[in-house]
Amino acid sequence: MIELTFPLSDAAVRDLKVGDPVSLYGTMVTGRDAAHKWLIDTFIKKTRTPQGDDAQAIEALTPLLKGGAIYHCGPVVAGLDTKQYRFVAAGPTTSIREEPYQADVLQHFGIKAVIGKGGMAARTLAACQSVPAVYLHAIGGAATLIAQTVTRVVGVHKLDFGVPEALWVIEVKAFPAVVTMDSHGHSLHAEVEAQSRAALDRLLKA
């Protein structure tokens, strides 16, 4: 088990290989569909002008994302009434939906780790090589277990996106994941896809 504490150095990222089990520590930011579209439209492509508290949010998030981690997660959160937030259930969501955005978001903010489930495709894999960055696969559905590794909810941005889609800043301790896409161009997902394709072809010939 390799322990990783955010922010990560380039050297730490380069040391990671597909198949390595990792245990995560430090600060990470959740962000999924609405967050990625917001980051791209407002701050990268700039097709949308910043509105409301956008400027404030990005100022707080930018230093956290530099060398940091974005976690594809829409949590169940308790304490919404009192703002004494607590993560109750917080497993990963399917990452492939962010494929159109992820490479640009990684490059723009210097993010070193994407945490999610199901893996991502060629553009993200290429960005993992150039940034460098890694894709860390959390266990889908293991939501109560992962929530118990969240030691503190530091804050939340863009809560107007709704609880699942907001960007939550959290501190974690011993968050379990596996490297499935590394910074050397290897992807476990591409490998399993190819092997299962060959198996499917055999079964359809029968």
Add this chain to the structure above:
Amino acid sequence: MRDLTNDILELIRRTSTDLPPDVEQALGAARQRETQGSAARGALDTILENVTLARRDSSPICQDTGTPIFIVRYPAGWSTRALRAQIREAIAQATKKAYLRPNAVDSLSGKNSGNNLGDDTFPTIHFEEVEGKTLTIDLLLKGGGSENVCAQYSLPHTGLGAGRDLEGVRRVVLDAVHQAQGQGCAPGVLGIAIGGDRGSSYMASKEALLRPLDDVNPDRALADLEARILRETNELGIGPMGFGGKTTVLGVKACGLHRLPASFFVSVSYMCWACRRRRMIADGDAVRYSDRSDP
């Protein structure tokens, strides 16, 4: 007519936080099959630990508590309007108690309603009047990751060499599972409907997911098809979470529907390993819950 709101709240709590024993058992058996030290085995270890923690702490197994799908079978004398109001109230309360995540998003404005209540289709509620005096409510919490990899085929399908017969069904289902890879949180459960129109076919494939994993289809041909698809999907090697491994699918449940001469649909509903289902049975004043939805 008594108010069932609190009983339905308890149905939701159980469904979200307490995985049915047949599913847990299938996950345990899958764990034994995977090689020690493999990512697949590690994934199943984490999954099984999570199932235990969620039950102990009464917290959601998965943060995506999904679309709540209720199937209500009521004897004469019950008001479906009152039952709908009670179900909706229980959903809002369950969301407040963090048994459910607020999941109802207005597709046009993008606004999350915050209490899991949307229009009449969210939560989904089906009513059917039945004989006798017993009211049953089945609940399935169907997550979005697995919903996104569901597939519907119109046969014949030239690319897959699938004709209008059970061999054709087998071929398209294998394709659907290959396409899903690990995205639907494998190892999953497959609900398959053969026939119907596009709408009834998908609905029947979802209802098939209510069957316990260890039951046997009373139709011999469908029982054989289920067994063969279970064996062959596991030969694909996609494995838990798509990490590669021996278990890709935990169970296969198929049914047939009448169809038009012109149409032959096959609907494949993919349910994640967190196959969250429960039945509530109200008999007079007595309410009980069952892990099994078979009669």
